[in-house]
Amino acid sequence: MLKQRIITALILLPIALCGFFLLSGAGFALFIGFVVTLGAWEWARLAGFNAQPARVGYAALVAVLLFVLNLLPGLAPWVLGVAMIWWVAATYLVLTYPASSERWASVAGKLVIGLLILLPAWQGLVLIKQWPLGNWLILAVMVLVWGADIGAYFSGKAFGKRKLAPKVSPGKSWEGVYGGLVASLMITLVVGLLRHWSASELLFGLLGAAVVVFISVVGDLTESMFKRQSGIKDSSNLLPGHGGVLDRIDSLTAAIPVFAVLLWAANWGAM
Numbered sequence: 001m002l003k004q005r006i007i008t009a010l011i012l013l014p015i016a017l018c019g020f021f022l023l024s025g026a027g028f029a030l031f032i033g034f035v036v037t038l039g040a041w042e043w044a045r046l047a048g049f050n051a052q053p054a055r056v057g058y059a060a061l062v063a064v065l066l067f068v069l070n071l072l073p074g075l076a077p078w079v080l081g082v083a084m085i086w087w088v089a090a091t092y093l094v095l096t097y098p099a100s101s102e103r104w105a106s107v108a109g110k111l112v113i114g115l116l117i118l119l120p121a122w123q124g125l126v127l128i129k130q131w132p133l134g135n136w137l138i139l140a141v142m143v144l145v146w147g148a149d150i151g152a153y154f155s156g157k158a159f160g161k162r163k164l165a166p167k168v169s170p171g172k173s174w175e176g177v178y179g180g181l182v183a184s185l186m187i188t189l190v191v192g193l194l195r196h197w198s199a200s201e202l203l204f205g206l207l208g209a210a211v212v213v214f215i216s217v218v219g220d221l222t223e224s225m226f227k228r229q230s231g232i233k234d235s236s237n238l239l240p241g242h243g244g245v246l247d248r249i250d251s252l253t254a255a256i257p258v259f260a261v262l263l264w265a266a267n268w269g270a271m
Contacts, residue, residue, distance in 0.1 A: 008239050021135045026070075029126050033066045036122045038245045039253075040114060042235040046226045046246075047110035058111065065115070066122055076123055080264075083120030083257035086113075087215055090254075094221045097168050101229055110226065117222070121253040124260035131263065140191075141212065141259040145251045147187050148180035148213045155179020164217075169224040177217055184213045208262045212255050219254025223247070 019031040040062035044055040069075055093100040104113060128137050156176025164172040188209040192202040223246055227235065235244030246253075 012239070020138055024129065028129050029066075029070050029122075032122050032125050033063065033070075035245060035249070036066065036118050037063045038238065039118055039235075039249065042238070042244045042246045043114040043118065044111070046223075046230050046232065046235065047114060048107045048230070058114070062115070062118055065119060069119065069123060070126070076127055079120050079123045080127075080257050080261050082116065083124075084261060086116040086120075087218060087254050087258065090222045091215075091218050094165055094168055094218060094225055097165070097225050098229075105229070113226075117219075117253050120257035121249070124256040127260050128256075128263065137259075137263065141255055142252070143187060144184045144209055144212050144259075145216045145255050147183045148216060149251065150180075151183025152176035152180030152217075155182075165221055168221050168228060172217075172221070177214075180217070181210060181213050184209050204266060208259075208266070211262065212259050215258045216251040216255040220251045222254070223250035 019028070023031050037059050041055050041059040044058035047058075049055050049058060069079065093104065104110060125138065128134055128141075131137060152172075153176070155178065156171075156173045159175040159179070160173030162174040163170065164174050164177060185206055188205050189202070192205050197205060223235070227233065233243075235246035238244050239248065
């Protein structure tokens, strides 16, 4: 398994880096759209579609919606606004699982939720890419989430006692969340000092980083909740040793639209 993980990572990493940082405009939107469409194909399975035609049909629907969003950039504020509402709701659903499953257990409900997760993630990345320092901002949200994941892993291993959401993901602990938060805040503090942020900018940056980290945890737990409900361990086996696309981007699907809204609030760009 470790050998598979390493080989897959060595193949995918340069492709991902080139796609994220060398492409721009329509090429970037198409690249991210391809990743999101694969995620939609996987999500259809979580929603209860086992037959390939149905899963491909849902993925095609998502691809069409992405094309429409690309043609109508004025919808971006609405898409990201809906995402903010959804992730607040998702926090409640995760914290109250399994009782909350009554609200979304239908196939239709799961399919709609898939749109609420996938479309804003694409929209957020496309929007961020267009702003000044777009590549650095995309790297920033990834580093925040990855830093939180690494900090949570080691902190959880060393100090984890209180379960975060035992009915959703028994392995995660509050101590892990705190460790991930500290790691991301330290990264933000170092960047702020190196870039000579003012006190108010540094405070906003630290608060924003905390929000992004917490919502990334919700994104991770949300996919875990749907996988547990469906009795599925991995979203697919597209990535040998890593599971599926959704298993790799679940935290980012939540973090990216929230990060985009925070950047807009800080006047990094205009929607």
